[in-house]
Every structure is written in C-alpha cells, then in structure tokens.
Amino acid sequence: ASLLTGILLGVETGIPADLMDDFSATGTTHIIAISGFNITIIAGIFAGLAQRLFGRRWAVWVAIAGVAVYTVFVGASAAVLRAALMGILYLWGRHLGRATFAPASLAAAAIGMTVLNPYTLWDVGFQLSFTATIGLVLYTGPLERIFERALARFTSAERAQKIVGLVNEALIVTLAAQITTTPIILHYFRLLSLVTLVTNFLILPAQPGVMIWGGVATLLGLVVRPLGRVVGWVAWVFLTYTIEVVRLTARVPFALVPVRMDAGMVWGYYLLLGGLTWYLAQPRERRRRLWISLSSRLETKVLVGASVILLVLAFFAWRGLPDGRLHVVFLDVGQGDAIFIQTPSGRQVLVDGGPSETVLLSQLGRQMPFWDRT
Structure with a gap:
C-alpha cells in the first residue's frame, strides 16, 4: 500500500x-x-x-x-x-x-x-x-x-x-x-x-x-x-x-x-556531449569534410594533442584546489575509527587510522587526488 x-x-x-x-x-x-x-x-x-x-x-x-x-x-x-x-x-x-x-x-x-x-x-x-x-x-x-x-x-x-x-x-x-x-x-x-x-x-x-x-x-x-x-x-x-x-x-x-563527479567534471561532460551531439547531427557529407579537414593537417593533430594534454593537466590541477569548505569524512576501516579532515585552506588532517594500514590507504585513496599521497 x-x-x-x-x-x-x-x-x-x-x-x-x-x-x-x-x-x-x-x-x-x-x-x-x-x-x-x-x-x-x-x-x-x-x-x-x-x-x-x-x-x-x-x-x-x-x-x-x-x-x-x-x-x-x-x-x-x-x-x-x-x-x-x-x-x-x-x-x-x-x-x-x-x-x-x-x-x-x-x-x-x-x-x-x-x-x-x-x-x-x-x-x-x-x-x-x-x-x-x-x-x-x-x-x-x-x-x-x-x-x-x-x-x-x-x-x-x-x-x-x-x-x-x-x-x-x-x-x-x-x-x-x-x-x-x-x-x-x-x-x-x-x-x-x-x-x-x-x-x-x-x-x-x-x-x-x-x-x-x-x-x-x-x-x-x-x-x-x-x-x-x-x-x-x-x-x-x-x-x-x-x-x-x-x-x-x-x-x-x-x-x-x-563515483565522484565535481562541478567542473559535470560542465566538461555536458560540453563534450553537446559538441558530439552537434557533430553527429550534421549531414554525413559535412561530417566527412569536417573530419578530413581536421585530421589531414599535421599541425592540427599536434595542436589538438597538446591542447588535450594541457586541458587534462589543468583540469586535475584545478580539481585539486581547495573549495573553501570544511570537509569531514568518517572512513570505513572496520573496527576502530578514522576521520579524514580537509580544511577550507586545503590542509589535510587524519585522526586515528584504524587497525589495518591496507584498508586505511584504500579509503584515503578514494578521498585524495591520485597524485597526492603526502
């Protein structure tokens, strides 16, 4: 009912x-x-x-x-x-x-x-x-x-x-x-x-x-x-x-x-989706001309590749910046307690760690950027 x-x-x-x-x-x-x-x-x-x-x-x-x-x-x-x-x-x-x-x-x-x-x-x-x-x-x-x-x-x-x-x-x-x-x-x-x-x-x-x-x-x-x-x-x-x-x-x-997805990733997803939708909505002949025009030039390939790499690096660098808010996460480490704190300025504090180092590292890996293991 x-x-x-x-x-x-x-x-x-x-x-x-x-x-x-x-x-x-x-x-x-x-x-x-x-x-x-x-x-x-x-x-x-x-x-x-x-x-x-x-x-x-x-x-x-x-x-x-x-x-x-x-x-x-x-x-x-x-x-x-x-x-x-x-x-x-x-x-x-x-x-x-x-x-x-x-x-x-x-x-x-x-x-x-x-x-x-x-x-x-x-x-x-x-x-x-x-x-x-x-x-x-x-x-x-x-x-x-x-x-x-x-x-x-x-x-x-x-x-x-x-x-x-x-x-x-x-x-x-x-x-x-x-x-x-x-x-x-x-x-x-x-x-x-x-x-x-x-x-x-x-x-x-x-x-x-x-x-x-x-x-x-x-x-x-x-x-x-x-x-x-x-x-x-x-x-x-x-x-x-x-x-x-x-x-x-x-x-x-x-x-x-x-799975985490912050605001920047959401906007990036919709921009890519919008661009792909626009491209696929074009007539087949126009899509073919666009693809040939972009892929036939070596300079374009290098520029696009470098731009993608820079965008990815810039994105991850931007994502790692503090958002000005206090984050307190209680980690699931089995028996015992573990609290991960990130201050508004970006400083990180771990309170206790539980009995298992392996479990703790796994939980911390989900909360911290992949390049940050300090």
Whole structure:
C-alpha cells in the first residue's frame, strides 16, 4: 500500500527504509517520484472519460483541468510542475490542431518556472527532470535507429522495428535519460548504479498496470470498498513483481559503486556531449569534410594533442584546489575509527587510522587526488 501511494502520489514516507535503499541502489527511485509518465497517464484517463461523456470538444479541457488538479494535489514540486506544464502545452497544441515542438515546450516550462522562482534552478529534482527530458528529446530517436540497424544485421528490418518498439520504453528511453542525468546523479549523490538499465528494463513494463489498476482500485474503494479491494489485488500483482525484481537486482555484487563527479567534471561532460551531439547531427557529407579537414593537417593533430594534454593537466590541477569548505569524512576501516579532515585552506588532517594500514590507504585513496599521497 505504501509503495502504491508513492507511485500514485509521490509520497515516500510510508515506504520501508530498506526498500527505499534498494530503489536507490538500482536507480529506480524515479518510479516513485511524480514525472511526465504519471502526467501522461492522468491526462489519458481524463481525456478518455471526458470524450465518452461530453464529446471530443471538451476532452482536452477536462484533461487540462485534471492535470492541474493532480499537480496541486501531489504538491507541485519543480519536477511535477515541469511535467505538468509540458503536458498542458501538448494538450493545448492538440486542441488547436498544431503539432507541439518538444524543445520549445521544455524551454517554455523552464522559463516560466524560473521567472516565478529563480531558485528552482538549484533544485535537484528540477535539474534531473529537465536533463532527463532533454535526453528523451535528443537521443531516443537516434538510439532507436542505432538499435534497428544493429538488429537488422541478424533479422529483417520489419522484425527489427517490432523488437525496438517492444523494448523502447523499458530500455531505450531509460538509456536516453541516463545519458543526460548521470553526471548530476554522480555530482549530488556520488553513487553509480551498475544494474539500473537491467532493473528498469524489467520493471518499467509493469508500471502502467500499477498506476491504472491502483488508481481504479483507490477510486472504487472510496465508493464500494469490497469492489476496490478486489481490483486492488490486480495492482498487487504488479507491485509485488516490481518489489521482488528491485530487491533481487539490488543484491547483485557491485550493484552500487561510489563515483565522484565535481562541478567542473559535470560542465566538461555536458560540453563534450553537446559538441558530439552537434557533430553527429550534421549531414554525413559535412561530417566527412569536417573530419578530413581536421585530421589531414599535421599541425592540427599536434595542436589538438597538446591542447588535450594541457586541458587534462589543468583540469586535475584545478580539481585539486581547495573549495573553501570544511570537509569531514568518517572512513570505513572496520573496527576502530578514522576521520579524514580537509580544511577550507586545503590542509589535510587524519585522526586515528584504524587497525589495518591496507584498508586505511584504500579509503584515503578514494578521498585524495591520485597524485597526492603526502
């Protein structure tokens, strides 16, 4: 029941702590947070019911009203507002008979939210939601074509398209979102899930069943409780499957590994990703000319190589500079205590070291730059 409440309403307070840890370890906490997926389901339900009851003319207006009420009901966080605004813009465009341009809708939603509250830019939920949507918009289509071409080597093109259609939501969409959200996750949480693609592939197909049957059971339970309980058993099947898969994959060795990514690395990643995306978006002939132009000159090769080396050295030197904050880290050295302190000026202090020198050195190696072993 607590997980169903979390998926439907984004409320995490009743979910057991160990289950939340498993969701975090598998990179699947997004199914508990309200997102565009929830908004799509809500809009579809309201539009479908309104079209049957009032006709097609009123369906869009009822869907917009339903999305607005649902957004307020679940708390209207930054991620929910982004999803709701994009959903409303899509519905409005459909009402006007115009195709919506996803990047424009995303930009409009982001501008509207930051004008009302500039601090939204520093909200982690907004950053993850915004970058995930960018990933879906930019990379879902190209990834689909890559998968289709790869599968077409082993089967017919028609069958390859069908296979990609089956795994699109569970695998390709997840991968597209991971491309743009991983740096932010590593920056804030410093943990990388190695089983997230597999887990999402297994549980995402069950989530429409959770939302639809869970929502129907909740509404029926308000009117006829016994009938709501009967329908709730259908939702229970999907929920149980989700929980068992998450618990199983969370216990895979090295499912979650510590990885640090500071702000400079995040910006560098996005700059490289943006440049690569722009290059690959060019027509094939222009890409070929650009590549020949860059690779045919010896001076260019030397300059590029030297620039890369200097940038790498400058990056590591900059990363090693103190950030003006006090850092206190309690190291896991087994029995005993070990505390690593870095002062705002960059001085390092180790308090105690535990019983094992090998374990201590391993823990210190994770906290200090690779060239600093003083």
